[in-house]
Amino acid sequence: MTLFSCKPLSRSFNLFTVCSILLCCILLNFSQALAQQVSANEKAQQENKAKLSDVQKAIAKQESNIFNTNKARAKLEKQLKQDDLAIAKVARAIVEIEKKQKASTEQIKQLGKKKQKLTKQKQQQEQLLAKQLRSAYSTGQHDYLKLLLNQEQSEKVQRTVTYYQYLNKARIEEIDKFQATIAELLQITSQHQEQIEQLEQLKLEQNTQEQKLKSTKAKRSKTLASLGKKLLSSQQQLAKLKAEENNLNQALQKLTALIQAEISLTGLSKLKNKLSWPVKGRITNRFGTRKQGYLKWKGVMMSAPLGRQVHTIHNGTVLFSDWLKGYGLLTVVDHGNGYMSLYAHNQTLLKSVGDRVETGEPIALVGQSGGQSQSGLYFEIRHRGKAVNPKHWCK
Structure with a gap:
């Protein structure tokens, strides 16, 4: 028994013990680091969820505000x-x-x-x-x-x-x-x-x-x-004007379909630069100039005092005489051969649908209906539904 020594075994045991301890420490540190990483990820996820929730709430609030504003x-x-x-x-x-x-x-x-x-x-x-x-x-x-x-x-x-x-x-x-x-x-x-x-x-x-x-x-x-306080963005304003213009076009298309040609109505083709303007006033917005975004003026806006008489530019038949969104109190006169004239933002209308009107006859009074802040007349001439420059007809 004395021929064999116990030292080599003891050293091996000590080395194994140290390795085990080191391994345990490494595993423990890894577990702690993993736990911390998991905790950090969870915290980040919670923060992201909270941020997303805030964003969603903000979007919902904005949508609610837009809905309430539109309403x-x-x-x-x-x-x-x-x-x-x-x-x-x-x-x-x-x-x-x-x-x-x-x-x-x-x-x-x-x-x-x-x-x-x-x-x-x-x-x-x-x-x-x-x-x-x-x-x-x-x-x-x-x-x-x-x-x-x-x-x-x-x-x-x-x-x-x-x-x-x-x-x-x-x-x-x-x-x-x-x-x-x-x-x-x-x-x-x-x-x-x-x-x-x-x-x-x-x-x-x-x-x-x-x-x-x-x-x-x-x-x-x-x-x-109160309406002015409910401000619209440029995009919303553009969409509003576009919708109002489409509304007018649809109304005119329906009117065109109802028109029965009268032999006595000869249109305006031979009257270029011979007609009088419907009201005495300064032109503030000219035909073809920029209105909003890509939209352009299809007629002219004329500044005139409240109550001034609006006269028809030529004889014809009243096709429309009512309030239309974006245009207020509107009168449309058919002159024959596909020609129409439009008079908008009036204070009151003096003629009814079906009335025959003569050149220069009063058909309305200047106003600011349809949401206008200043009094004036919006005036258009159309041929077969297409807007033409009134300046080519009125002197």
Whole structure:
């Protein structure tokens, strides 16, 4: 037993132990590092999820804001339409009252002249009757009965009686005329007074309507201000204008399909540089210039004060007379041979669908309907649905 030593075994055992310990340490460190990495990954994932959730919430909020804004704009645009139509109704009522006032004033003037003429006629008849009475008295007509009973000088008596009868007949005729004049004068005086009272009533009614118009305009201004707060991005504004333009085009296509050609409507082809502009005003936006993005003006925008008359450029038939989104109160006139003229943003419309209009006839009043902040007229000329430059027709 002494021939063998235990040292080599002990060294091997120690080396194995050290290796095992080192391996355990390495495994432990690896496990800890792996655990830390897993923890870090989980934390990163949680942070990313939280960020994604925040982004999704932000997107959802933005979509909700856009939806609410569009919903609010739609509501305000509907209110704006109602305000525009209310203003149009009151403005048209004022126009009708002014027409009645003008007619009443003219009638008062004519009745006044007739009254003056009848008064003068009455005075002349009074003088004539007085003259006849004096003549009858001076000739002794008060002895008429005595003369009839006188049997002497029959020829002289006959001549005198005939003369008296002539005077009586003339006097009776003048009295009848005088009575008729008095009756007509009383009637004219009564009518004159009625017209004066009616004119006063019309003035009161006009004042009421003007106050109502003022109130309605103030309401519209508030609606417009609220609408202005719901700002649209450039892309949204472009989409809005495009939709409004498509809406107009669709409406015109439907109207074109309904047009029945009239022999008397010859179109505008021979009237280049001969027509008058529909309203006196400065052109603020010209045909073909940039409107928004790639959209261009299909007509002209003319600056003019509220209430100024809008005249049709040529005779034709009214095809459309109503409120249209983006254009407000709009009138479209068919001139024949595929030619149309459009008048938009009016305060009120004076003609209805189917009405025949003549060149220069008032068809509307300048306004700012359809969401305009300034008063003016938007004017287009179209041929077979395609917009053409109005400057080539109007001088």
